[in-house]
Every structure is written in structure tokens, then in C-alpha cells.
Amino acid sequence: MRRTYDIDGKDFSVAGAASSDFKVLLKKLGIPGDVIRRVSIAMYEAEINTVIHGGGGKCEAEIADNRIVISFIDQGPGIPDIDAAMQEGFSTASEQIREMGFGAGMGLPNIKKYTDDFQIQTVVGKGTTVTLCINL
Amino acid sequence: MLLSEIKATLHAVAATGEDDAQLSQVDISTACGSDLLSDVLAFVKDQSLLLTGLVNAQVIRTAEMMDIMAICFVRGKEPTDEIIDLAREKGITVLTTEHPMYVTCGKLYAKDLGVRADAQDL
Incomplete structure (x- = not known):
């Protein structure tokens, strides 16, 4: 089963709508609660990042027999230093985003913490694809 | 601790x-x-x-993702109708209190809310 979402990069108030919809779907399918929680947190962090840093994009979420794979694809500025971005506390978020409660440099480390596999493909000036995988 | 007791302890709405x-x-x-x-x-x-003293829709979204059952906005912060509607849609209770964060936490901790969980983390 597959779901595709457009991620609006201009309206921060609707950020998280994709993660919310997918969480409802997982509940309907009877996926175990601990898996839903891990998927929800990782997906929401990645969705927020796509809005904040990627300027919006697309999300493709697939539920397979033995795992859930979710990709966020943006055409934003890319990540110049992935190692730095993976460090807790490192953030390039604006003051405006910090005032909204994000930008503490916990997003990518948090995604890694809650997923079984986590890949980042990024090209500076062209965009980023973040792929999360959680085993069932 | 029941949410009704929390509301009374914080003089919340x-x-x-x-x-x-x-x-x-x-x-x-x-x-x-x-x-x-x-x-x-x-x-x-x-x-x-x-x-929290942070008032925006992402507070509700975050609570939804974390299966947080209730939110209390502190120091007199008033959520907008949009935020309240989103919380209702997600089945999350929203309380508001005039107490600042420090006092709010202190009042609940003094009634043992979270004390056992805190001790287990140490």
C-alpha cells in the first residue's frame, strides 16, 4: 500500500498533515502501537525538515509486508555537511522557526533514533531525499 | 493523576x-x-x-505524534479557535492556566505527578 503527499513549504500551520494522515492509516491497518509511534515521530520530524529547510516537496510512504519505507523529496538548498547536521544541537534554522519550537538540532538525530534504516541523499543547490525505514 | 485533579491543582480551564x-x-x-x-x-x-508556553498548531501536531493525551498552556496563553478545533479533532484535551511554567511544574510535582518516572530515569 502506498500513499503520496504534497508537502507545502509555505504554510507552516499545515506542516505535519501528511504524518497525521499516515498515522491514521497505520492505526486502521492494525499496525502495532510501538511501531506507529516510531513511524509517527520520525516521519513528523522529516516532514517538518522538508518544510523548514527544503521549502516543501513530496512524500512517498509505502507499507510493505515486512517494513514501512517513507521518502521525503525536496528541491531545496541541500545539506552541505551531513556529519554536522547529524550532530545533536546543530541547526541552521532561522530565528522565526526557533520561535515556533523547532530548530534545536534534534531532528535528524531523532529520526535516526526511531528508525531501523535512515538514508540521506543530498546535492547542494539541487535538493535532498531523506528515506526512513522501520521494520514490521 | 486524573486530569480533573490536574485542572483543579492548576486552577485551569x-x-x-x-x-x-x-x-x-x-x-x-x-x-x-x-x-x-x-x-x-x-x-x-x-x-x-x-x-508549554508555546502556542501554535504544531504543539497539537507534536502531541498527536507522541500520543500525548493533554496539553496545558501556561502563563495565561490563549490558544486560537483553530488550535482548539485541531485538538478536538485529534482527541487531545487543552487546558489553560494563569500560572507560569515554573509554578505549574512545581504544583504538579508536589502532588507526585511524574515523580516515580523521574526516579526510574536516574
Whole structure:
């Protein structure tokens, strides 16, 4: 089963709508609660990042027999230093985003913490694809 | 601690409209006080109450993702109708209190909310 979402990069108030919809779907399918929680947190962090840093994009979420794979694809500025971005506390978020409660440099480390596999493909000036995988 | 007791302890108002009988059906085992949603996403546990002075729709979204059952906006912060509607849609209770964060946390901790969970973490 597959779901595709457009991620609006201009309206921060609707950020998280994709993660919310997918969480409802997982509940309907009877996926175990601990898996839903891990998927929800990782997906929401990645969705927020796509809005904040990627300027919006697309999300493709697939539920397979033995795992859930979710990709966020943006055409934003890319990540110049992935190692730095993976460090807790490192953030390039604006003051405006910090005032909204994000930008503490916990997003990518948090995604890694809650997923079984986590890949980042990024090209500076062209965009980023973040792929999360959680085993069932 | 029942949500009705939490409301009384904080002299709070239920912005989402639940009465005390409804709030007494919700048992909260711990609380988190934070204005950083990134920290909430990293550290919060089940059966939690989120205490925050941050007022925007992402507070509700974060609570939804974390299965947080109730949010209390501190220091007199008033959620917008949009925020309250989103909380109702997600089944999350929203309380508001005039107490600042420090006092809010202190009042609940003094009534043992989250004390056992805190001790287990040390």
C-alpha cells in the first residue's frame, strides 16, 4: 500500500498533515502501537525538515509486508555537511522557526533514533531525499 | 493523576470544553514542561501531559505524534479557535492556566505527578 503527499513549504500551520494522515492509516491497518509511534515521530520530524529547510516537496510512504519505507523529496538548498547536521544541537534554522519550537538540532538525530534504516541523499543547490525505514 | 485533579491543582480551564466528569476519565502518569517541540519529540513518554508556553498548531501536531493525551498552556496563553478545533479533532484535551511554567511544574510535582518516572530515569 502506498500513499503520496504534497508537502507545502509555505504554510507552516499545515506542516505535519501528511504524518497525521499516515498515522491514521497505520492505526486502521492494525499496525502495532510501538511501531506507529516510531513511524509517527520520525516521519513528523522529516516532514517538518522538508518544510523548514527544503521549502516543501513530496512524500512517498509505502507499507510493505515486512517494513514501512517513507521518502521525503525536496528541491531545496541541500545539506552541505551531513556529519554536522547529524550532530545533536546543530541547526541552521532561522530565528522565526526557533520561535515556533523547532530548530534545536534534534531532528535528524531523532529520526535516526526511531528508525531501523535512515538514508540521506543530498546535492547542494539541487535538493535532498531523506528515506526512513522501520521494520514490521 | 486524573486530569480533573490536574485542572483543579492548576486552577485551569478546559479550553476544549470537557467537564470534570470527562476529565476524571483520563489518568496521566507524567508531565513534560517545554517550549522546545524538538525536545518533546526526543524525550516524552506515554500517558503524558505537555506543559508549554508555546502556542501554535504544531504543539497539537507534536502531541498527536507522541500520543500525548493533554496539553496545558501556561502563563495565561490563549490558544486560537483553530488550535482548539485541531485538538478536538485529534482527541487531545487543552487546558489553560494563569500560572507560569515554573509554578505549574512545581504544583504538579508536589502532588507526585511524574515523580516515580523521574526516579526510574536516574
